[in-house]
Amino acid sequence: NAGVTQTPKFRILKIGQSMTLQCTQDMNHNYMYWYRQDPGMGLKLIYYSVGAGITDKGEVPNGYNVSRSTTEDFPLRLELAAPSQTSVYFCASSYFPNGGLNQPQHFGDGTRLSIL
Amino acid sequence: RKEVEQDPGPFNVPEGATVAFNCTYSNSASQSFFWYRQDCRKEPKLLMSVYSSGNEDGRFTAQLNRASQYISLLIRDSKLSDSATYLCVVGSYGGSQGNLIFGKGTKLSVKP
Numbered sequence: 001n002a003g004v005t006q007t008p009k010f011r012i013l014k015i016g017q018s019m020t021l022q023c024t025q026d027m028n029h030n031y032m033y034w035y036r037q038d039p040g041m042g043l044k045l046i047y048y049s050v051g052a053g054i055t056d057k058g059e060v061p062n063g064y065n066v067s068r069s070t071t072e073d074f075p076l077r078l079e080l081a082a083p084s085q086t087s088v089y090f091c092a093s094s095y096f097p098n099g100g101l102n103q104p105q106h107f108g109d110g111t112r113l114s115i116l
Numbered sequence: 117r118k119e120v121e122q123d124p125g126p127f128n129v130p131e132g133a134t135v136a137f138n139c140t141y142s143n144s145a146s147q148s149f150f151w152y153r154q155d156c157r158k159e160p161k162l163l164m165s166v167y168s169s170g171n172e173d174g175r176f177t178a179q180l181n182r183a184s185q186y187i188s189l190l191i192r193d194s195k196l197s198d199s200a201t202y203l204c205v206v207g208s209y210g211g212s213q214g215n216l217i218f219g220k221g222t223k224l225s226v227k228p
Contacts, residue, residue: 102207
């Protein structure tokens with residue numbers, strides 16, 4: 001059981017570079033999420049998706065873009081990297097059935113990103 | 117009022133102690149509740165779901181009080197390995213925080 005897989009695990013970028021953080025899940029979950037977590041701080045939601053083709057902004061979407069072309073994949077794109085985007089990025093997925101209750105999230109291992 | 121609030125701690129306790137964490141939530145329509153633990157520089161991991169009647173998993177007991185809108189986590193006979201940050205999670209219905217809202221966490225440090 002792979003669960004939620006994130007790549008890469010570590011990356012150093014220069015200011016102004018762009019990159020895509022990959023996230024894939026094999027649990028057929030309809031919901032997927034991207035969070036960032038700065039040192040000593042809580043999780044902040046960047047974007048989430050309730051299903052293929054649908055994405056919504058979280059608390060801190062500026063500087064990021066996402067797409068959800070398949071149920072399995074939810075990549076996060078940084079277009080113009082800035083030092084303020086240095087953080088640990090977590091992808092997660094969960095199942096939220098229609099008319100049912102939220103199920104718990106499953107997290108990937110995280111991507112540690114430094115912008116210099 | 118924040119949607120999900122937790123005492124940030126840290127809670128410093130000796131091995132063998134009993135420790136309790138509380139979490140309050142603002143949306144009275146919330147229906148799903150969870151406790152996660154997060155070790156330093158690791159991803160959050162589900163510790164237990166919280167059910168209306170309360171539930172227990174070994175040394176861990178979770179309670180839900182809908183009238184007062186809080187959930188609690190009790191850890192008995194603390195172990196060194198329980199040292200972590202404990203995150204309260206409450207189900208919601210979308211918006212800028214998504215459908216599952218995380219508290220900022222309570223840090224627990226268990227000392228020998």
